[in-house]
Amino acid sequence: MVVNHKKTMTIHFVSHRNPAARKTSAKCIFLVCEKLGPTKILSGTRDITERVLQVAATFASDGPPEIRWYGKKIYHMLMPYDELDSMMKHYLNPTVYTNMCEILDNIRAKGGVGETPSESARNNGRRALSNDKLTSNGNLTNQFSSTRKINTVDQAEQVRELTKQMRSSDFRERLNGIEEFQKLCELETDTAIQSLVQIFDGFNDCLADMNSKVVLKALNTMHQVIPILRDALSSVINSALPLVAQNIASKNREISQLASDIIDTAIDYIDCGVLIQPLCTLSQNSNLRIRPEIVLKLANVVPRVCQRKPKQVEIHLLPTYWKLLSLLRGQNSTAIASSASGSNSLNSSIHVLTTALYIELGSLLIEKASSSSLVTPQNLQLLRELCTNINTE
Missing domain, CATH: 1.25.10.10 (Leucine-rich Repeat Variant)
Incomplete structure (x- = not known):
């Protein structure tokens, strides 16, 4: 992964009203936690430990079962480590801590979290x-x-x-x-x-x-x-x-x-290398009623293709993202991020896609944008601001 650990711990969409956005966020954070591994999560910086434990607890108590599964899976990965309980007490409020203890007891009784x-x-x-x-x-x-x-x-x-x-x-x-x-x-x-x-x-x-x-x-x-x-x-x-x-x-x-x-x-x-082209086409040309959700699906593909299918990323994914970037509506990156966190809008979905791409590509995303004729100076500046906001989340 190109970006540092703090960048990957974005929690911008944990409380998103759209379950599809929360699911994409949960899956993305789970994949990041897998890459980091339990040792880095529990023994790394306080910021990482706190965010992972709090975000995973939120997912583990969410409504849709798929989102709950990702939260439980993150905790299941951390369960073999003795320091988990003391860190849960430290970083979770008492109510959440009690709820998570019950969830972990249930996981132990079942011997794991099973399939999605x-x-x-x-x-x-x-x-x-x-x-x-x-x-x-x-x-x-x-x-x-x-x-x-x-x-x-x-x-x-x-x-x-x-x-x-x-x-x-x-x-x-x-x-x-x-x-x-x-x-x-x-x-x-x-x-x-x-x-x-x-x-x-x-x-x-x-x-x-x-x-x-x-x-x-x-x-x-x-x-x-x-x-x-x-x-x-x-x-x-x-x-x-x-x-x-x-x-x-x-x-x-x-x-x-x-x-x-x-x-x-x-x-x-x-194979997501096969899916990326039709998803990119749909993200650009589909009915406006479904386009926000299609863009979320495209964001879900990003962790699976960025490292494995670099040519597909260059040919299909990035050109699609440049066009979507030009559709962002908002006075500035702060306004866009604020609107994205609370509605099922195209702004929201493009922000999810931006986060997914930046997690995988890091500063290379900005470098690619700088050299693309599809990205205007205004959109390039907007992208820089969005990525800066992701860094500070």
Whole structure:
């Protein structure tokens, strides 16, 4: 990491009203703590120790389970060290200290914090599906019709049929086609992977369907198959991701939340070097209602690509950031940071992205901006001020 430890301990978005911003902040701080290690956290400067313990305690008591998981995971990392309890007493107020002791007791009783809630839910769903597919004597039931039994059908015809179903004028047929696609991924993964481009010609239509039942079924299936297909989805993600993203703007809360979760799942399971281009494109061109959240997703990718994919950062990420930087609204960096901490605005999301980039690149971010024709002198000065504010947080 390029920046010093104090720079990484930003807590600007810990109390952000937007859960997505808090989740991004929690994940970013957890990754930083992993890099620092328990010894540097507990034996380093007082500022680092105090901030980590207080911020992680705040996350551990947050509402969304994913955010709580990151807070607990940070404390779990520190639990083997004898000095943890005395430092908790010193840096946490009595109420928070008592609450954290209960949380740590619960972690000890369970033997750890387990998987992230989203990962656990996906695994439980896959186990449930597996159990439903097996009868007591181990035979598969309720699967493909007799003309589609595993290893006995023409695979090309099988794919053509389910794609035809997904394009049917009857929404019930479209629902059946989506379900058959999920079964194909689970039972004949190789066949699904070999035919993804053809299948997604129909499946993408379902992601943008006028019928909310079809959209919801398609999104649920997408959420389920990403952990199965993983990087194989690279061939279709450029076309599918914008369709998923536009559903974040849906007035149906279930559809909106599921679409957001799918992008998070894609970030977890698909090479972020593949995701960075469509996310950058969406960050610049998507519907204004969803753009703040898309920029937060892009910020979530930053720790995964800055060191591993420097060319992608140069080609896609930084040019996108320069354009977003020019969209910042505010009298000065202080006003921008102040507005960012309290609303689900584009200002807020761009500030999260700025923090994520500066944590990874440090002063190199300013050097890159100085040499870019896309960054005006005014925006360069604004960036310098924002980075100075990050240093002092």
